[in-house]
Amino acid sequence: MQSTTATPATVSSETDLLSEIRKRTLDTEQPGVAVIVRGINGMEAAAVPLLQKNLQSAFLNSTDQNDQATSVQTENGKVEYFSRDQQLVLVLRQVPKDLFAFAQKLNCGKMKEIDVQNRIITIEIKPEELNALALQENSNSLQPDPSVKVSANSNSLKSMSSSPGPEPEMKSENTADPNRNDRDLKPRPDEDTIDWALRVISGTSSFAHDTACKKLVTMKPDTENLARVSTVLAETLPQAKEGFRMKEHINAMSIWYTDEATLAFAALLEQENSALVREDIIQLMPTIHSVTMAEILVGRLSNRADMKDARTALKIMGSIAEKPVLRLLDDPDSSMRIEACNILQAIGTRESIDALKKRAEVEESSVVKQQLMETQAEIEKKTSAADN
Numbered sequence: 469m470q471s472t473t474a475t476p477a478t479v480s481s482e483t484d485l486l487s488e489i490r491k492r493t494l495d496t497e498q499p500g501v502a503v504i505v506r507g508i509n510g511m512e513a514a515a516v517p518l519l520q521k522n523l524q525s526a527f528l529n530s531t532d533q534n535d536q537a538t539s540v541q542t543e544n545g546k547v548e549y550f551s552r553d554q555q556l557v558l559v560l561r562q563v564p565k566d567l568f569a570f571a572q573k574l575n576c577g578k579m580k581e582i583d584v585q586n587r588i589i590t591i592e593i594k595p596e597e598l599n600a601l602a603l604q605e606n607s608n609s610l611q612p613d614p615s616v617k618v619s620a621n622s623n624s625l626k627s628m629s630s631s632p633g634p635e636p637e638m639k640s641e642n643t644a645d646p647n648r649n650d651r652d653l654k655p656r657p658d659e660d661t662i663d664w665a666l667r668v669i670s671g672t673s674s675f676a677h678d679t680a681c682k683k684l685v686t687m688k689p690d691t692e693n694l695a696r697v698s699t700v701l702a703e704t705l706p707q708a709k710e711g712f713r714m715k716e717h718i719n720a721m722s723i724w725y726t727d728e729a730t731l732a733f734a735a736l737l738e739q740e741n742s743a744l745v746r747e748d749i750i751q752l753m754p755t756i757h758s759v760t761m762a763e764i765l766v767g768r769l770s771n772r773a774d775m776k777d778a779r780t781a782l783k784i785m786g787s788i789a790e791k792p793v794l795r796l797l798d799d800p801d802s803s804m805r806i807e808a809c810n811i812l813q814a815i816g817t818r819e820s821i822d823a824l825k826k827r828a829e830v831e832e833s834s835v836v837k838q839q840l841m842e843t844q845a846e847i848e849k850k851t852s853a854a855d856n
Contacts, residue, residue, distance in 0.1 A: 485552055486586070492548065492559045493587040500561040501570065504590040505577070508598060509554040515593075516556070518601050519576065520547045523560045526573035530564055563587070572672060576601050579710065653679045662693055666700045669720075674713055681716035689724050702729035705736055709749065718752045727760040734764045743773040750777040754784040762789035766796065769807055779807065783814040790815055797827045797840075805836050809843040816847040 489502045503523060508515045524547070548559045564570035567589075571582055577593030653676055655664035665680035684697065701721045708717035721729070733753060740746050750768065753761055762785055768778040782789045793815070796808035805827075812820050824844040831837040 485555075485557075486588075488550075488552075489557060489559070489588055490586050492561075498561050499563050499587075500559050501564060501567065501587045501589065502557055502559045503574065504588060505556040505558065506554070506580070506590065506592045507577070508556060508593055508595065511595060511598060512551050512556050514602070515598055516549055516558070518598065519556075519558055520549075522574060522576050522601065523547060523558060526570055526575075527560065527562055527564060529573045530566060530569035568673070581712075652676065661687070662697060666697065669704055669717075670700060670707075672707075672711070674711055677708070677711070677713050678716040681713075681720040684720040685723050687723070694724060695726060697724040698726045698729035701725075702732035705732050709736065709740075709745070714749060714752055718755050722755045722757070725756055725758065727758065730756060730758060730760045730764070733761070734767065737764075737768060737774070746774055747777050750774060750781050754781045757785060757788055759788060759792065761785070762792045765789070766792045769796070769804065770801070775807070779811055782811050786815050787817055790817060790820060794820060794823045797823060802833050802836050805831075805833075806839050809836075809839045813843050813846045816843070816850075818847075818851055820844075820847055821851075 489504075493500050493502050503519070505515065505519060546561050548561070550557055567582070567584060567587060571579065571589050574589070574591060577591040577597055579589070580592050581590040582588070583590075652668070655661050659667075661683065665684050668676040668680045671677070689697070698721070701717065701724060705717065705721075708714050733749070737746055737749060740749070746768075750765070753765060762782060765778045765781050765785070766789070768774040771778075782793060790812070793808050793811050796804050799805055799808070809824075812824070816824075821844055824840050824847070828837055828840040828844070831840060
């Protein structure tokens with residue numbers, strides 16, 4: 469089997485990037501799949517041959533043996549590429565039968581997004597990851613080039629996860645069988661519903677993950693399974709974040725949660741560098757209506773990039789967040805004491821009135837003292853109206 473050659477494509481700078489990619493992936497005569505590669509600006513010359521072979525290998529490894537036998541007899545399979553806006557775009561003129569399986573076999577970089585309708589996958593790769601890919605390619609240089617072709621289309625996938633890391637350890641005697649398909653949408657005959665849900669949640673299938681989470685939401689937590697389920701949900705939270713599955717995952721956690729498991733959000737936010745991703749997470753956090761969650765959100769108020777979102781989330785949580793916010797009244801940072809007043813005006817009860825009064829008696833900042841008095845008056849007005 470001969471190796472295909474990467475073919476450069478000429479793209480006008482005035483052409484919309486998505487439209488240009490769609491012309492290739494949705495071509496009726498030669499459809500394909502596109503991979504947008506970010507993070508290797510200036511290294512395209514070295515990256516193209518490595519990524520070309522990676523795409524072909526991913527295609528081969530995601531295709532079953534019957535399809536492989538048919539595909540190797542066809543002529544298509546070339547890889548086109550072009551660079552635009554510091555992004556490298558590679559288009560494999562083959563359509564994976566299972567786009568999800570294909571994407572998971574791209575063992576380079578970090579999966580950022582998948583556009584199923586247009587068959588576009590976006591990854592981000594660091595220079596050191598590219599170097600590792602080069603070393604791996606050198607070690608496999610004697611192996612045949614996996615150039616293949618199929619003409620199947622797939623539009624069943626709606627979303628996907630990032631490149632899978634190690635599966636979280638199931639703190640139970642029921643561990644996931646790696647040979648089982650985690651994309652089935654109901655328990656197997658020999659499988660308990662909770663065991664099935666935890667298996668697919670610990671797996672890599674987005675649609676099965678969401679189905680399992682929705683099933684957990686309909687179930688009433690019991691003392692026998694609460695710790696086990698909440699632990700697995702907490703351990704797989706990073707996978708849900710990378711796989712764009714946070715909403716259903718957090719919905720399940722809002723039913724099956726413990727204080728210990730909820731603390732996973734503190735670590736998740738601390739480790740996330742993107743303010744936009746943290747914003748998405750924080751907006752979902754009030755779904756878990758607990759004091760522990762409120763304490764985590766209070767902790768994000770000191771981060772200027774997260775302050776607005778955390779403030780809004782605490783207001784949504786209401787009076788359950790009151791005690792954690794009241795502790796901010798003794799914060800050495802005057803801006804945090806003012807922030808506490810801002811939030812308490814929305815969620816404060818009679819308990820806040822006494823705390824505000826005591827703080828005002830010792831407050832040295834005239835600005836903060838004025839804010840404390842105004843907040844106290846606002847809460848008194850609100851509680852009086854409620855009593856009447």
